[in-house]
Amino acid sequence: MKKLDKLILGSFIGPFLLTFIVVDFILLTVNMLRYFDEIFGKGLGFMIYVELISYFVISISPMALPLAVLLSALMTFGNLGEHFELTAIKSSGISLLRALLPIGIFVIILSFFAYLSNNYLVPKVNLKTFSLLYDIRMKSPALDIQEGVFYNGIPNYSIKVNRKLDDVTLMDIIIYDHTSGQGNTNVILADSGRMEPFFNDRYMQLSLFNGYSYQESSTQRPIREKPADFSRTSFSQNRMIFSLDAFNLNRTTDDQWSNNRSIKxxxxxxxxxxxxxxxxxxxxxxxxxxxxxxxxxxxxxxxxxxxxxxxxxxxxxxxxxxxxxxxxxxxxxxxxxSMDPMDEDDSQHLEQQLDGPEDHILEFYQEQDSLHGAETFDSIIINNDTITEAIVSLNDPVHDYMGEQSDRSPLETADLSTISxxxxxxxxxxxxxxxxxxxxxxxxxxxxxxxxxxxxxxxxxxxxxxxxxxxxxxAWYQKYTQAFACIVMFMIGAPLGAIIKKGGLGMPVLFSIIFFIIFYMLTITGEKWAKEGITDPILGTWFANLCLLPVGMFFLKQARKDARLFDADLYHSLFLKIKKYFTKDKGKK
Structure with a gap:
């Protein structure tokens, strides 16, 4: 590798890693916001969040790679053009295509690894992500009872505490018991209580002191019947046990998601x-x-x-x-x-199970011979055709045994001349x-x-x-299009950076966002057309790449000619020429 290749590739690797981390973090934040209410506030351990975030980082990497390539290519060749290094390279007789060669080879290798990741790594990570997200969704929020607010985290119970002395001691407690499924028919009031977990935090014991328990039987009675029973019980101490299984994270197996196309x-x-x-x-x-x-x-x-x-x-x-x-x-x-030898009864039972329909037809012929006195069974030649005919004759409700079946209906055989x-x-x-x-x-x-x-x-x-x-x-074609998008973004970013000749995070970031939004919109449009059957799926998935590839070729052609596409003076002079033309034409008239 020449020194020029090392210089250009070294100036690209650093911005690429930086932009990939930044873009991955942005996309991770956007993706996590979709599940913010479902994964936070449930008392999960730190390692669970680390595991989930690592899964998200790997799953969104196919989308982050094209944007990182576009932004880093813009920054690299923008810096080379801004510091006149690209001009010095061209003046030494090295063409722009030769300068793009080391980064181009790197992007091609990166696209190949992106394809391998989409085909093998991302499906497995998606499987783990779906399973973990489902487990987190099924987990109830952490047990956090607030003062003056009804807490419904425990299934079939609604608890209100007006004052908390500490995490254990509670004052002025109201509990609605909905285990019977009849509404607010069971109510418990207590002056104070203590809530303590036990048995490895699998159960919660609520000890209530000095209270009353109200219970009403809910019966849909007619007007003339007597009212429903109502009972009130006082207690000095009452203990209630709540199961905390809903607050534990139960990991499900990965087989539940085996039919999802994202994990294949x-x-x-x-x-x-x-x-x-x-x-x-x-x-x-x-x-x-x-x-x-x-x-x-x-x-x-x-x-x-x-x-x-x-x-x-x-x-x-x-x-x-x-x-x-x-x-x-x-x-x-x-x-x-290959099984062990069996006795005579077992072998006979197995032969009866393995008998085909031909054996049942043979038994039928034997029974009919014995009943109707037909020719003996030994004189009948059984083959596939006779067996088929016998099956058809048995399934037909109108048939003659061993005879010809009539194709004419009763209406056709009736003598209509006898009707007046x-x-x-x-x-x-x-x-x-x-x-x-x-x-x-x-x-x-x-x-x-x-x-x-x-x-x-x-x-x-x-x-x-x-x-x-x-x-x-x-989903099949996306394995290829997401990897090929890295090459398309490089063909747009590198010539565009050589044209604008601006490095840093100003102009390159603006152009990168614009082209990435266009790429994302074209991708969504093509996939929507493919889903609805408007176009072929292979054309719909490749639609964004096919639209942006000519744009990259155009920028590459203009960069080779040192065109000033984004120079304000060029457009100002063009505007003056147009204005002068129309002014001159108006004077002649």
Whole structure:
């Protein structure tokens, strides 16, 4: 590595680390404010907060890296331009692209590590974060009873203390007991009391002195019945035990969040996408199959068949499912074969469990032979076709044993010539009457409404499945786009710093915030389009990078020409030329 590369890279590393820490801290603060009311004030230990903050720092690092690269590149080349070091580099025959090379290689390596972090580290950290946040949310606030305020932290109890002598001694106590779920029917009043934890702070003992206990039975009585029972009990000392399990932090297992897309890497997301695609295709296939039965005007010669692409996907999915089922059956068979030898009764029981439907068909033939005196079972040749026909004949309510099934309906086989014309006219008059037409119209309208509701429900289900499918695709492509954003931000920040030639935290911070806001808005817009199905998910996730990449190329071209894009004198002279042109044109007129 040459001295120039060391100089430029060394001037970039320091601002990059500083800006990354600052940006990460800002994003951490913004992220923590969302959960401020849920995680603070619950008496958690210091290490719990350290663990949660460390999880947040790692999870927001993919968003902090592009902004840190943009700001540090602006500061680095702004300082080089402000101190005329960049001018000296160019005057020595070194082009701007050659000066950008060491930082460019560093950013490419950084983007590769950002991709690895997004794919492997961040999903595991998100899993830990979701689990810990859920545990903190389920934990009740710390036991802190204030004077003159009802405290509802203990489940099913509302406690008010008018005066506290210390953390243990309480004066003038009112307790509403809601354990019965009948409202404020049980009230306890006491002059004083002591609240002390015991048994490793798992329970709280409240000792009450010199008070009364009021209890009213809440019955919904009619007006003529006698009033509900009311009792008052005085006591000199009363002890109440409260469980403090709600105040402890119980850590749940990570398996509860196994279906969240934020905790999956690319391989797991692709597996879920394959499963979801097969589910969506199966849902559409059975919608086509079941829709035909909803229309009464469909006949045998008029079928509603699914499209070819749905049938092809269904065949592929069924073949994969059958292959997995065969593998499972082979594994079960091998496991059974590897078991210890069994006695005769156990082996017979196992064979009965492993019998297929062919064995039941054979038993059926044997029973029918014995009942109807048909040909002996030994003379029947059983194969797959005869078994299938036997199953169909058994499931058909109208069939003849070992005979042919008639395809004609009873109406078709009936002899209509025996019906008189007077009978036919009478039937026609019944069906053509006003009451029959009104009834038929009502039935048709209800059927149409039912079909419309069914179709709307099916459409909503398919839309929800497709939206979830697109969200998984967005989570897949974000692994790449967030890493590639570092390269895009470098291509914008480095040439822009060489153009403005201002270092420090003034102008670079302003331009960095502007471009980061634009990048964030374009990212949110593209992802929203992808979620709603307006555009393809791959285009929606890459939308921000595709929009800002030409901007970076433009700044790079202008920086190579030493253009004065942000020079006030340039725009002032341009304004004077435009003003002079219009003034001259007006004088000629």
């Amino acid at each position: 890497n690319i391989a797991e997301i692709r597996n879920d996408l394959d499963s979801m695609d097969r589910d969506i295709n199966s849902f559409r296939y059975y919608n086509y199959i079941n829709t035909e039965s909803n229309y009464s005007y469909f006949s045998r010669l008029r079928k509603l068949s699914p499209p070819d692409d749905i049938l092809n996907k269904k065949a592929i999915g069924d073949s994969i499912r059958n292959a997995k089922w065969q593998e499972k059956m082979m594994a079960d068979r091998s496991e059974v074969d 014309q007077e009978r036919i006219d009478k039937l026609d008059s019944i069906f053509n009457s006003r009451e029959a037409n009104v009834r038929a119209s009502s039935i048709a309208l209800n059927s149409a409404r039912t079909l419309k509701n069914q179709f709307n429900i099916q459409k909503t289900k398919i839309d929800n499945l497709e939206r979830e499918f697109r969200r998984f695709e967005i």
